[in-house]
Amino acid sequence: MPRPEAYPSLGRRILHRVWGFLASIETCAWLSLAFCLAGAAGSVTMGRYPGLFGDMDAGAFADWFARKGFLDPAPTSWLYGLLLATALLAANTACCTADRLVRLFRGAFPARRLLPHVMHAAFLCVLLACLAGSLYGDRIPGVSVPRGMFAPVGGTGWVLRLDRFEGGPPLPGYPMGPAASVTLFRDTTPLARGVVRANAPLFHAGYGIYLKKYGTTRWGVPYAVFDVNRDPAAPAALAAALLFTAANLLYLIPSRRSDA
């Protein structure tokens, strides 16, 4: 007479198979291939539909997706594929790590075998940070301010003043480029003041003010155009990426002695 557990229920068998599929490295290989193919299709398609994809970075990704993600399914199909492959890769990574960690903790194991799973966890944290930034980030593009004038900064309630603009050619050896001195106000109270230039934004309350373009108005007054962005999950993404790098480097050390 066979024991009852020798015949697991249909539900358990399905669950077991789904778990096996999601935790499998073979699934990882196929999902990665799907990601690469969808991404390659997207790289080509984006340039052909500038009206559709040209403003993807003008706002938080979730806002763009809500506006344009379902407008034209054919040229955006690569994006559905890319997002689906990414989501399944995240599930695959989580299941793989959970599956292996249970086995690892049941027996004695070298600490080095944990490192790939630290990298998996860090990868998942980066993906979650990207998701959070896409949902809760804020991007205010094209804040254009002539010198000495003010411009409202989206829905923040702030006003940006361009105090001074130096847009001359960079000095040899000191390629700092154009520099915009700005002051950020709420009503008449100054909140922050600084010089914005390439690679040097002004940060205030989680927002960064970035110099994007500059020129001269038809009346001869210099003006500058700023993007104002906030990504609440960026520090978390950086911390996770640093953790990934540290685990990756530690993984290399023994591999130099005993092969990768």
Added chain:
Amino acid sequence: MSAVQLLLFWMSFAAYAAEAVLRLVGASRATGGKTPLFAGALLHAGFLGMRWGIEGHAPMAGLFESLTVYSFCCAVAGLLLLGNAETESAWKPMSVLVLLPQAAAALLDKRLVPLSPELSTPWFASHVGFSLLGYGFFTAGLALGGVYLLRGGEPVYRAAGKSALYGFTAFSGGMLCGGIWAYYAWGSYWIWTPKEIGSAIVWVYFAALTHLKFLPSQTGWPGWTKRVEMGATAAGYAVVLLVFPGVSLLLRSSHSF
């Protein structure tokens, strides 16, 4: 000073060419420090160091400098991975793969270029340097993967595995530095352009490749044998070509300054 650095460039080119010719005619079986490739890499390092000093920034701006640094990274990867007699068979393709970008660079304008303000940051050297080092290891993967497919050999297989792992590590470092730089330059560590998507493709491809060795061999398609893994390692070079020169030259890119 400018003439000296160009002389070093041409001498390293000559050394790489000598290495490739000697390998192709079967006149050399030396490895490591006894090869013209090693001498070429030393001369090449001297050229890059001198140019860095003259320009005041990392010599990685423009197509000429990108190609010659890529060639140098290929040479470094080859010397690190093919350092013993057991992997000697991969030196022939590797010497050609080192020579090709250097030869392409030799055809281009070699004038010193001032750095645009956008590139004037330490993240530029780290992002581009790590990325090109990753590409160098991935290129070594083509030589090693190809040789394994033709002749087999466990040392070649292990060296090819290292090429993927080391390249992935270097490329991940490049992505990290690029992400930090992008956050300071554009206000986001990720933007939707073909170059960024291409970088993600390279990263995911080689991340998956480092996992393949853990798959048990199976019968039936695709089998997940060492040959499949080595085929994917060699094919990684095509992915690199599509993203490194391909996207930058053929598509509108966020990396055009």
